[in-house]
Amino acid sequence: MAVFHGSKVKLFSLSSNKQLAEDIANYIGIPLTKCEILRFADGEINVNIPETVRGHKVFVIQSTNAPVNENIMELLIMIDALKRASAREVNVVMPYYGYSRQDRKAKARQPISAKLIADLLQTAGATRVVSMDLHAGQIQGFFNIPIDNFKALPIIGRYFREKELEDICVVSPDHGGAARARDLGDLLRAPIAIIDKFRPEPNVAAVKNIIGKVRGKNCIIIDDMIDTAGSISAASIALKEAGAKKIYVCCTHPLFSNDAVKKLDAAPIEEVICTNTIQLEKEKIIPKIVQLSIADLLGQGIINIIDDQGVSTLFR
Incomplete structure (x- = not known):
């Protein structure tokens, strides 16, 4: 006992x-x-x-x-x-x-x-x-x-503050995550941008527009979870085409369903920072993925x- x-x-x-x-x-x-x-x-x-x-x-x-x-x-x-x-x-x-x-x-x-x-x-x-x-x-x-x-925000925020990135812009992959992006933006003293997207069908995302200035910025996309990585991959490509420098992705829950890890590996993303709310299988832990402990x-x-x-x- x-x-x-x-x-x-x-x-x-x-x-x-x-x-x-x-x-x-x-x-x-x-x-x-x-x-x-x-x-x-x-x-x-x-x-x-x-x-x-x-x-x-x-x-x-x-x-x-x-x-x-x-x-x-x-x-x-x-x-x-x-x-x-x-x-x-x-x-x-x-x-x-x-x-x-x-x-x-x-x-x-x-x-x-x-x-x-x-x-x-x-x-x-x-x-x-x-x-x-x-x-x-x-x-x-x-x-x-x-x-x-x-909240995982203090842990994720601490990680990015220690990286000492300059010219940061925090990006929400959709309108619903704007408050989350604002919280990280306030922590890092950085502006935010929002990806205007729509879903033609479940787990499929298409980018229509980017609200905010991302050209010449080191962009940090933040979401609460990454499932199939379709939205994140599409967002990173759109940001790169809009003139962003380096692109980082962070989330709390790495669901990584189906071929999500392959999509993330192929996307123009420097790092994918997540927490260990979910235990990843060995084959899903690629060099691009950084898992922080909660x-x-x-x-x-x-x-x-x-x-x-x-x-x-x-x-x-």
């Missing part, structure tokens, strides 16, 4: 990002508690927790990236097991929140899947959720339990939650 600052605490890692969980545990100074994730012959998931969790503050670390549905079911079953084992608190540390892009009805008869995930987590027995850079801030309103939306940030956040302290100071 681990006692931390007077509280009984246990940390668990599920399947999606074990390295991040290890790094968080090392920062806090509490070892990960073992749990067995089993599969029946038909694919059903079962969980076995060898140690007692009665009366403990429990933290379960699990991103819900691909395979999204497998990781979500694994998490829900784990929460249910902990609830039934009389855990005092079940805190879900979900660095990447799957289904977060389905946060509203874009058409008449579409689901709001981000709300459904929130309902499932609460019904299963979660008492708190900790996530990183939710795709839309209103997702926090889908919960009736505390949810902390941690382990210390989440670790300190967990410590603050255990001590009933605020977490907002961690984002300054």
